[in-house]
Amino acid sequence: RAASQWMVKSKVISELQEACWEMVSAMASDIILLLDSDNDGIRTHAIKFVEGLIITLSPRMPDSDVPKRHENDISLERIPKDHPYIKYSESRARGWGGFASPRRPLRAPPVPADVLWEEGKAALEQLLKFMVHPAISSINLTAALGSLATIARQRPMFMAEVIQAYETLHANLPPTLAKSQVSSVRKNLKLHLLSVLRHPSSGDFQPQITTLLVDLGTQQAEIARSMPNPRDVRKRPRDEPDAALKKMKIGEPGAAWRAAASLPSSREPLGRGGWEDTSLVASRCPPGDIRDRGWQDGPCWALPSGSLGSLRCPPEDTGDKGWQNGPSWGVRLPGAVWALGGGAAGRGPPLRRAHGCRRAPQARVKILASLVTQFEVPLKSEVLAFVLDDIRGRLDLAFAWLFQEYNAYLSRYPSGSLDHYDECLIGLLSGLQEKPDQKDGIFTKVVLEAPLITESALEVIRKYCEDESRTYLGMSTLRDLIFKRPSRQFQYLHVLLDLSSHEKDKVRQQALLFIKRMYEKDQLREYVEKFALNYLQLLVHPNPPSVLFGADKDTEVAAPWTEETIKQCLYLYLALLPHNHKLIHELASVYTEAIADIKRTVLRVIEQPIRGMGMNSPELLLLVENCPKGAETLVTRCLHSLTDKVPPSPELVKRVRDLYHKRLPDVRFLIPVLNGLEKKEVIQALPKLIKLNPIVVKEVFNRLLGTQHGEGTSAVSPLNPGELLIALHNIDSSKCDMKSIIKATNLCFAERNVYTSEVLAVVMQQLMEQSPLPMLLMRTVIQSLTMYPRLGGFVMNILSRLIMKQV
Template structure:
């Protein structure tokens, strides 16, 4: 009975408290008060006394009309909590909830969507359990909830990111509710009571149909997956979707395969709108979700997919092994075998063994950048001139191209499209390592000849007549093995034509040749459907072209449609190159024979060059001359053809087809003239970017000519042309990250830097500048352009390799003044990139070599420009100042990092510097400079001015202090009337009064005349301090009295007669002013003035 009474009293107290809180909330104008009261009410009637919920439900729902969005969101939260407590509450508040869900405030909408998650789950569960007892009102409410559900599910297309997040989370609940919970499902303790379709007792009822619900769940999952894989999805939405899909996979194992496939597709094709940091965030979240799946029993059967995903996300093998132990792998494989035996995986098998081999082969080849580049270039030649509308509509950019997942996916697509890959190899394969003439290339040369199935042994003659003479009467002095084919007996055209040529005269032969030549050139018009045959016929033409005049005809033919006939130009160049290699091979054989003869070694039967008894060495020497002449002819021919084609390609007006790059990157060897042409091409104002990129590619891919190519690139790093120089430096920085290039680039940069140690510029620098500017230069002295050309690359590298700052410091110490000036001028960009966290810079600041003070000071200034100094930098400079170099200039950049005491202690030295420097100091201290972010200054404006007045005259002369205070007064936006009044107030408290006190008072009055009444009060206080005992201050006091007329009488009448007499002697105008004042006052006021003072005033 006592307990019931206590409960009754408690309920009564609660009723009274709730009523009081609601009344206060209804009349309060502050949102915070209303929210606080309503939250207290919720705690009382929902959690502590839920039986009171119905009593105050309507009163709280009235606040849905409140203007504040926060109050409306509370009402949504209240409805959600009330429905959690009692599921039937929703039938009373459904109209209120619907009103809030369609509110104009987006924040209220989002809160309503999130509340709908719990409301839908709880209501669905209640309705399923009470199907047979539902009233018409209950059914109508349920239909309303279904309408709201459909509305929220359709919000994936909303323009608001937050609403889409809420929609994704709501879809997760729908999918879970509309799917079956399996034994393998991983359900959190808090979600065990949630509804799933397997809880339906009947397959079909008035309100529910199990299959329809499952179908709807699959529909929502499909929509969620489509949105997740869309290109326009934001990073926040994508991360939310990844988490939701992970939850679905764990709670509904039937979806795990779909989820893993979706993860794989996301990695293969990231949305193009995402930035680098956003992509990293997405991958990080996906990695976490995959790890959580790996830690569960769900990973059995999906180890391969999970391993591939973790590999693509950058996990190491050790990490993967920790996440997926070997026993799980074995168990997973066993499960897959069992499934395959039962035919469960038959639909998933897309490739047979041969196709899998093809995929692996393609993956390996697609990882080679050269192969990919070749594929792109070959494909571009077959593209139409204009983009088709269908392509524009269907094209989706691949944002994450180049990943292992994307490469494998591409390989699968290619195999599916093409079928099994052919084992055939390309006919022409020339490695740039063939360029070494001194290397024994006999084996490689024979392989090339074998692949070509053509004998080039007699194709190096330069004229028709010479060819005819050689074929009719072959030389007996050449070694027989030099004319042997590198393979089995092959067809030789000369063997057939030798007899024919004897039957025709020269004119007939030329006529036949002209007709044949023209017919082959025109063959592409006749057999355009068989391009391979066309190329073979034209290659035959090139092999047979032995008359110089036909070179130009062939060149004209190629450039009539160079885009389609570039392959012919490449065949032409390769053919000439193989002739050259053949000649080198002959020389190698002769040199080998000479060596054996000189050392008495046995010569094999196939190496016999003449009959026994002949002078073998003499024959070798004679043949060497012939072969050397042949090499010269072949070199000239190759160089001529190559440069003619390159020049024509480069001078083409339209370079969009990238033919110059395609051609120069495929030719077997670049001659000196070709390299010079490439160098000139990189200077082209319209095509420099493209040609520079080509140069970079050649440097990476051409091992044998790398040194020559990189010297061309390095040449551009010293030009005064900013566009070319910056582009070249950027490429050098990229190459510098690779070990094979770093030493070459750094050595070149250091060599250029060391030139600055010379008293006059070296000749190569002079020549470079003359070549660029086409003007004569003074070779006896350094100018700014020359100095910069030696610094550009080194400074760029310094921003990457901070240790290079030491080399620059060494050069700076010994340099002349002009070089030092330029170094200080160009130092800003690299030092800013290095940043004040650079340990090399901090080491230099702490322990710099002698005579490098100005360099270090410049570095400190650059580091602290537009930003605050770091703690490490402050400590280094503080240590430097206190122990090694007490130069106050070093403190200026870090002033804002010093304490107030340190600043005040350094003021005497700081204000001795030039006026411009002192002004910079004050700007830093007062935060006046707009380039420096707003911060809390270590010393206030009033404290600074007071500190200046307190400087000991022994450490700094008075004139210097006056100049410093004048700079302060000039900053009127800082030294306002209030600040100066505060300064005057502080200074008067100092004993003795500072010498410049009255000067400061007078300057303050000059700037702000309204300070006069305040100054009068201060001067009256000075009289009590016997100001006349300090001559300089007393002099200023009298001048101030003159300044504050006509109210100065208030001060003068406070003075004793002796001091007043002294004032009258120094300033007679004050006596006249005071006399006029005394005559104008009433007798009563005159009576308050002493007799002595009146007599002194009236005395003539």
């Protein structure tokens, strides 16, 4: 638009302007191609660009509805006839399609104006093709609807194409849209149709627009208010109406139906998109024409008797002949209930005929659903079996019946009962649960579109989730309920949270995956966290509460805690811990009050979540710094989990060192961070370390010698193997008994890959030079000679030098 304005204002076109024009033209082509981009936002911007391109590359008409802010924008009719770069033919008066071939100046060829006009029309074609793509998103579809409405108002010559596009979309909404998206698109389509209807040039298209609006549920009064003022309608050549329509009298019964049938439209009405659609066909029936079509007086669903068996479908012939006198549905209601009261063998065909009518199916479905609500339980069971026999083909009847039951409840509210509605919904859901194949998502569709989910229905959904073959589909349905029905989202969320401690591993893992995603939502975070902490707090009870066994009240039972019941209380908490590190303090608090069996289980299952937190977690460092009394083993286990495969961080070493020296002088705290300490600190701690349990001492030496087994990177030890063995010989016997020292040296000699003959030779050489000689020197010499006989000469040399030494 800016480039066109710039070119039009210029009297002389420079080479720079020509180059800029070519570049802008190329950019426009590239942007149109972005309608196929993978990015939703890019496609939306491309739609708005194409809208502006179409308006710019087309002429403004006398009845164009242009906003004030765009009144001065450039368009084709504003290009001067004598423009040096954009040329017209002398026959321009014949219309915008009559451009001549441009005259070519010596320097560069001009831009033919007819080419610009064709580019504008081509851009419109691209937009129309994009709009009917079956995989278009709701955001892009909404943007395209608005752009087409803007084009129709500002460029009325395109109104026919726009209305045709709206009709096509109305008949074929993309199958990828969700229920809520379908409602949103239909609402936008209705608003844009009303805005187009207000345009003075909409007169020729009012029948099509009105029919679309009626299908979309627009009231006649609203349509009438949107009609353009007759004084504003521009005079146009009137099309001669069809001779048959001229002879038709407005008051003649069925005239409106025959007129509608003669309209040149191939549009099919949109399928069921919500409860409001079930009465669309019936609402179009002419008021004075009902009795002529075979309907009885009075509301059909209030009759005490009738015959579903006589609900006759019209002939199979679908030609125009069958519509000459209006849609004769051939409905006969008397004796319906009595006819269905016969044996089950006689009920299938009447129901099939009543539901299977090809013409006006929505009216038949509504009548049948209204009658079903009057039936007793046995007859309703027959209808339910009929629906479930072909649920995909009879889903419209299922929804109509369900909504009729709910409507009956609302009509008696607040004294009404939900029992009949509840039975209908449970029957549908339970029947679907028994179906072997539910890949088409009908179960989800019924749940999401039901007007109310009762307690019993929620229990059916829970059982659906517990079926391992349908776990994902069931929980996806629960997730959609949580987000699409916020008024009761915590009730649905509670069911999903309960499943997070389910005994079946697949069900539990799937529930935890869904919950972790929901935990990221601010509106659900607090509730999920509270539920997890409540279950964690159950571990302070001396016996497991009955809530873990499915009982309603939180009372203790005589059964003792088992590993499985303990894990039930921890599954959700441990899943959330890596996402919220502050929860670690709650575990420490519970751990100090728990019994020994619970503590052992906690220590076994805490490893992976702690690794997920990482050793640089501020909350974990705070727990180490302020280790609660009674939680020492928990903190130690956390430290081991963090440092088993990676070296300790300097910050973690600092916190452990401070804890050891200032608050809790338990040498076990130092074991996980030994490789982060100074050499002097390790030597000082050795007397205490080697007095621990032999298994623990073995782990200490593995860390110091770098002999841990498994994956991971070992940190560089502050002591090399020789220095460690020398330090053991120099331990003061007053601080540690000799037996523990001997066991420690034996652990060193057991590592032949580490303590080679060269290492032992260096150790003996250094020990011999000490004064006084270490007490265990000779024992070490003998062990070294036993391990490596080739050290005999070296040992004899040492012994000769020791003759004068004092032990």
